[in-house]
Amino acid sequence: MRYLAMAGLSLVLACPVAMAAATPAKEGPLSGVKEVGVLVYLQHDAQTDGIDKKAIQAKAELDLKAAGIKVLKYGEKASYKGPGVLVFTIDVVKWTGNPINAFNVRADFIERAAVDRAGKPHLEDGSTWQFATTGIAGDLSLKDQVGETVGEITQIYAHEYVIDNQNPTK
Numbered sequence: 260m261r262y263l264a265m266a267g268l269s270l271v272l273a274c275p276v277a278m279a280a281a282t283p284a285k286e287g288p289l290s291g292v293k294e295v296g297v298l299v300y301l302q303h304d305a306q307t308d309g310i311d312k313k314a315i316q317a318k319a320e321l322d323l324k325a326a327g328i329k330v331l332k333y334g335e336k337a338s339y340k341g342p343g344v345l346v347f348t349i350d351v352v353k354w355t356g357n358p359i360n361a362f363n364v365r366a367d368f369i370e371r372a373a374v375d376r377a378g379k380p381h382l383e384d385g386s387t388w389q390f391a392t393t394g395i396a397g398d399l400s401l402k403d404q405v406g407e408t409v410g411e412i413t414q415i416y417a418h419e420y421v422i423d424n425q426n427p428t429k
Contacts, residue, residue: 288387289368289416289423294329296344299409305351305362309402318406319347319413326417343370343387345416347409351401358397364408365391366416390415 299316320330323345345368352361368388390412396404 289420292343292368292370292420292424294331294343295323295368295420296331297323297347298344299347299349302348302350305349305405310349310351310405311402315347315349315406315409319345319409322410322413323417326414326421328417328420343368345413347412349405349409351405359395360397360401361393361395362401362405362408363391363393364405364412365389366409366412368416388416388419 297316297319299312299319301310301312323330345366348363348365348367350363350365354360366389367386369384370387371384392408392412394404394408
């Protein structure tokens with residue numbers, strides 16, 4: 260009888276685990292996004308070190324398009340859940356007399372969302388996806404290193420975008 264009671268208790272305890280595993284996963288932070296804008300900001304020394312803002316933006320847009328993501332040009336009207344933009348902020352730190360430079364590339368996907376404040380809807384911008392990395396490069400390879408880093412981050416974003424927007428019925 261004791262073994263029968265233990266078997267019954269085991270079954271009761273196992274059911275919630277099995278049901279939890281069958282529950283669909285929560286939507287990812289990029290779910291429902293149909294179009295993406297891209298902006299690039301160069302901070303401090305990055306503006307004077309040959310880093311081409313337009314070239315980086317064009318490459319990021321091309322990589323997103325290659326992944327099947329519709330890319331909005333600046334000023335285009337968005338038709339998705341909120342005006343979203345992938346913002347790259349690039350910062351370079353140079354040391355006088357040293358050919359080695361540190362750089363930081365940060366990407367934020369910014370969306371506008373309705374927030375309930377005391378029973379009233381209020382629109383706010385917020386970052387729903389972020390990625391940042393820091394690296395070191397010499398004077399001659401700084402532009403290339405920053406470009407490659409932005410490309411890698413764009414690929415990570417595109418991969419997560421595709422995962423979050425897969426059609427589960429297919």
